[in-house]
Amino acid sequence: MAINRWRLPVIGVVVALTVAACGGGGSKTSSSSNPDDGTQLTMWVRSATDQFSQRLVDAYNSSHKNHVALTIIPNDNYLTKVGAAAGSKSLPDILASDVVYSPNYTKQGLFQDISADVKALPFYPSIAQSHLKVASYDGKIYAVPHKLDSSVLFYNKDLFKQAGLDPEKAPANFTEMLADARKITALGHGITGFDLAGSCGGCGVYTLFPYAWAAGEQVLSDDGKKVMINTPAFKSIFTMYKQMSDEKLVDSSDKAQDGSTWPANFEAGKVGILPLGSPIVGDLLKQTKFKWGVAPLMAPDGSGTSTFIGGDVAGISATSKHRAQAWDFLKWTLEDNAQVEIIAKNGDLPGRTDLSGNKYTAADPRTKLIADGLKNGHTPFALPFGDLFNNPNGPWVATIRAALYGPGVDQALADGQSKIQAGLDAAN
């Protein structure tokens, strides 16, 4: 009895001390101290960014105690996979998303609010605004740029020369583009002047919207509630593309082209002009078969230029239990070293405007042209963007196909306008 009488308080004190120590330690790790504590993190990206994301993850893993396990999911299955995982609360710690899908994800509450962390970054003002804008909802920031890319026109200088065209003069309007494509197709041997993806909604958004923006049209309203595709610019665009297809200035496989093998023919040196974007620059820089040039996407009459600022954002999923560690990774990807030595070095665009003049991007006039073009660029916003525009069974793909292979451009655009608008109305 006597022993117990003093033992109890001692135990009490010890317990209290332990609790205090634990509490202090706990709050410390979750806020300030080193979040690089050997945590296993998971991250999902879509296959469009596979090598890009892999390079970043490898570099982070080799220089940090934390380990990021990267899962690459085919582009087409990304929406469905994320949807299923969200339903069963099994999302990864870090979730990347095509910028155009991100409004839907932020609205559905898939990401954690990271406004305070992002705004505390010393380079916060120079993070790509186009991406931050679509990754924000109700004034809160939910994700940061993961990959930045921009659509442009590529052309094969060797084929231009063979066809008797000036290899230093890229087409500057639709009339020139059509004329150049005809001359190059005339070379024969399976060479085509142009290349288009007739069953790929994402490709259409990426390379057709900029023509319309360059002509001063808006396509989607800022709040993402109105679509405007039954317009003069889209009529010129689809009329020109239909001519390309009807005159067989494109490969026969273009009707069924879903985007998966779209750049293959250009990269093999068999296509004269290809509208695509900065993601293929890395591959083009590596090949030595032919010389290539870059030009901005232009208005049908050449009166302006524009680009689709696409790519991916990455955020911390709502169900992640490793917020501090996941942020450590995201923050690291935005810092100078990763942006310049990993991203820019490979020919990709840095996600910060203050780094657009870095030594790698500035060294090549072609990558510099792409980086400089960003100032005229747009990233469209709409909640059901993936469902309406990227979905292979959606109304935008139907519009493209009806315009190119159906009876007429006018009817296709009128139908597409009303169907896409109906989809926007239903979601807002």
Place this chain on the structure above:
Amino acid sequence: MSLTTTRAGAEAPATGATARRSRGSAARRPFTGLLFVTPTAVIVAGLFLVPLAILVSMSFMDWPLLGTPQFDGLDNYRHLAHDNQFIGAITFTLLYTAITTVVLFAVAFVLVAVSNSPRRGARFYRTAFFLPYVVGTAAASTMWWVDSSDRLGIFNQALQAVHLTDKPVGFLDTPGKALFSVITLVTWKFVGFQMVVLLVGVQSIPGELYEAARVDGASTMQRLRYITLPGIKPTLALLTVLSVTGSLLAFDQFYVLTHGGPDNSTMTVVLALYNKAFQSYRLGDAAAEAVVLLVALILLNFVQLRLLRTKED
């Protein structure tokens, strides 16, 4: 997961059975029987009945991806009636089912004739015809997708090499060609199974019947009409049910090979409901479609089995 549930489920009735045993041997038998049935019952309940109940309740709710579902009565079913994609999918699925079933049977009969002969090499053919069946549908579809591509595919290269065409065919370019490509894929993949099952049926008919018929002067057609066909009727019934059900539930080949295109012309019911659930995130509507499909399948199979049974009598 299912393993542990099964075991837990199996133990509970076991104690019940021991308790009863002392009361008398008369009550023992039914409970021993129950004991044996329990594992299966638990699996069926856990993996089929419970999910089914959830599905049916989902179909009466507005079910968001995250957040709380809300009861919305028959709204989801009302949406279906105005959903052109779903109605188009039903028509297409029925068409596809009809064509596939007929083509599969026609080809399988020919293959049975080839591989049922006592000639040398018959066994080799039998194996060769059956081999594609062991390839997964998704894998086979991916293979077909690459093979039929204008740029990479061997189909086009082969056709051009023998000068049947001078330009790539574009196997997935038009609705007709896309449907044709899918049916060739399905035939290539499933006809081996069909053939083996038919072969077993044909070989189970006693040879004496044929001998007797021949002695009586029956022609080849008569032997086929009065001996072979009646003899394999149960086999035909089984294959028809399998083929019709399988075709109505077709998904992988369309999802991988055509994505429901071109122009949504090859959209099957299951693909439509998959898109609705995971592209558009309208889970309630998708559940309603699934319930409609389930009811239709139950009715159809009931009718099919009835018809085939009365004919047999």
